Amino acid sequence: MDEFAADTKVEWREWGPEAFERATDSGKPVLLSLTVPWSAECRAMDRGTFGEPRIAANVNDGFVPVRVDADRNPRVRERYTMGGFPSTVFLTPEGEVISGATFLGPDGFRGILDSVRESWDAEGTAAGSIPRQLRDEAPPAGELRARIEEHMIEQLLGAFDDEFGGWGSDVKFPLPRTVEFALVRARDQATRTLEAIQTHLFDTYDGGFFRYATGRDWSNPRREKLLDENAALVRAFAHGYRYTGTESYRNAAQRTVEYLSTDLWTGDAFAGSQAGDDDYYRLGATEREDREAPYVDETVLADRNGLAIDALLWVYAYTGDERARRYAVRARDHVCETLVDDGEVAHYAADESDTGLLLDQAQFLQGLTTSWQVLGESGPAEAVADWTIGHRQQDSGAFRDGPDTGAGLCGRSLHPLDATVELADALVDLAALTGEERYRTVATEAVESFAGAAERMGVEVAGYASVAARLRDPQTLRVGTEAGTDLHRAALRLADHETTIVPDPEGDGVARRYEGETVTAEGETPAELEAALTE
Incomplete structure (x- = not known):
């Protein structure tokens, strides 16, 4: 159970078969609370809603309450999130979804409780449904064509915000993989976006990047700092420096390396995240010294560390930054020693941790292939790749996110596009590094397994077009x-x-x-x- 559960008065159970068996035996729905350690809204709901005695008693009496740290349980997160955190999801004893929402204050929560009870009393298990992304056995396959890259370039041109930089006309996400795609195809868009990110999302005092901006003009940033998002931005700024020689890009990358290797360093590897705190981050450097810094979740997650290793080694490659190399190697060696077993990667170091998840395998493999390119040190790259291919690829060529077992809907197939892109990208590198064409063949099959949907893809998945181009040329x-x-x-x-x-x-x-x-x-x-x- 996560450390914030004590802020509530709910009698939470752990995710697993026992909770669903309890729901079946008692004839009650499951109330699933998906939280993350870096979200202020999660803490507010813990105190203001789940901490309210009458609401907690209502939940304890009428439901089987289950609490899940979404960062530590990505398979549950991907199947049940309502699009943000916290997510409160009501499930049948079979794990099907009755209803759900993100943040709910006391009044809103009472309303959804009444609604779910009405549905449950009237329909029972028939009130549940399976989310659309879990109904299909495989994504829409197609041919690897030049049109995939052409379509994505058109999307860049159509979605770019000429006034403020970035893509889209509402909330602004930094989209580092899209920046990288644009660096060689629409460089002005890439550099204008990097400048906007640096101006509005970079923490000039403590270092590191905030998550995104809620305003089109990059105003009102959400101030959480996640390891994976910071690592991806370090790599994007490093690549930006490589193409343009712009010193401010180099400084942003190196300042963020410093942040990762101090504030997010656990002593062994990189911590998962640091919480957002508007009051703290609005203070100047001197004032911050007198305040406690926002909470850091020190869980060492394999996927996020893989991205950090990859990013820091590219900073070292382009700048000779010895600090970046040293911390990348320390994190790589720690993950190899504690989380990798004959090519199977554990999500984090705990008995209940999932192992062999596609995103962990893919992103740590990316860190290993970059280590091979930059340092000449391959580590268990081939073992990780071979285990992933042997255990996660299906006959269609697509990869599923984890094993076909698990509580709730976790046994249902999910074919994640982002993780597939990361894996295929690493396999392209591995094919060249080993001279083994079979890795390129697998990467091609994985990319082709989504090609039937390529014309519907937007700029947020530009990495798909990038790896498709790498495979074609x-x-x-x-x-x-x-x-x-x-x-x-x-x-x-x-x-x-x-x-x-x-x-x-x-x-x-x-x-x-x-x-x-x-x-x-x-x-x-x-x-x-x-x-x-x-x-």
Whole structure:
């Protein structure tokens, strides 16, 4: 149970078969409360709604209350979230959804309790339904075509906010993977967005980025700081620096590395998140010294650490920042030692932790393939990839998010697009690094498993178009030296960020760029390589 449950008066149960068996035996619905440690709304609902004695008594008497930390239980989160946190979801004893909502104050909560009771009394288990994304056995497959990239470029152009930067005309999310896609296809959009993110979402005192802005002009930021979102932005700013040489991008990336390696450092790896506190973050640097900093959830999550390792190593590759390299290696080694077992990755270090979740496998694999490219250190990359392919790929080529067992609807198939993109991207790199074409084949099958929906995709999943382009037009820069030589370091700085860098200690001392199987540039010194790549 999470540490905030004590702020309530509800008699919570853990997620699992026992809770649903209790619901069946008692003839009561399940009340599922999905919370996260970084949300002010979750804490407010704990105190103001679940902490109200009469409401708590009502819940305890009429329902089987179950509480879930959504960050620690991603399979439950992906099947039951109502679009934000907290999510309160009412379920049948079979796990089907009766009703649900996000934040509810006491009056709103009493209203939904009455509504659910009426539905339950009138219909019983027939009041439940299965969410649409869990009804289909596989996503709509199609062919890997050039049109996928073309469509996404059209989406960039149509959704870009010319006045304020970023994409969309309402809430502004930073969309770091979209920035990376735009860096090589619509650079002005990418740089204007990076500048807006840096101006409005960067914490200039403590470092790190806030989650998003509720105003179109990037005003009213939500001030939580999540490891995965910060890591993705570190990588986007690092890539932005690589393309433009803009020092402010480099500074933003390195300042955020400093934040991650201090405020979010547990001593072994990176913590999952830091809560938002508007009052605290509106203070100046001196005033903050006299206040307790917002709560940090020190859970070491494999997926988020994988992203951080990846991002910090690209900062090191482009800038030589030794701090970034050192903390990336420490986090990588800790996750390998404590969360990886013969290629199967645990979500976090606990007996009840899920293992082998697609997002953990994919994002930690990305950290390992980047470690191979930048440091020449592969770690268990092939073992992680092979376990994922052997246990999570289905006959259709699509990947499911976890095992086909679990309480509630967790046994139903879910094919997450974002995790599939992360996995395919890492497998493209792994194919080049190992020379094993089978990894590219699996990546192609995974991307094609969603291609039937490509024309309906928006800018928020531009990473899908990016990996599709990488598969259609593979770019590899093979360096015939060990990692860390002047030639290798030059290759890292000079190559397009969608190119895989392959250090080869057994090579002939020459760096060669391949487009498919064709050598299109080569050089024996950094100067020769730069001249060849920029012709």
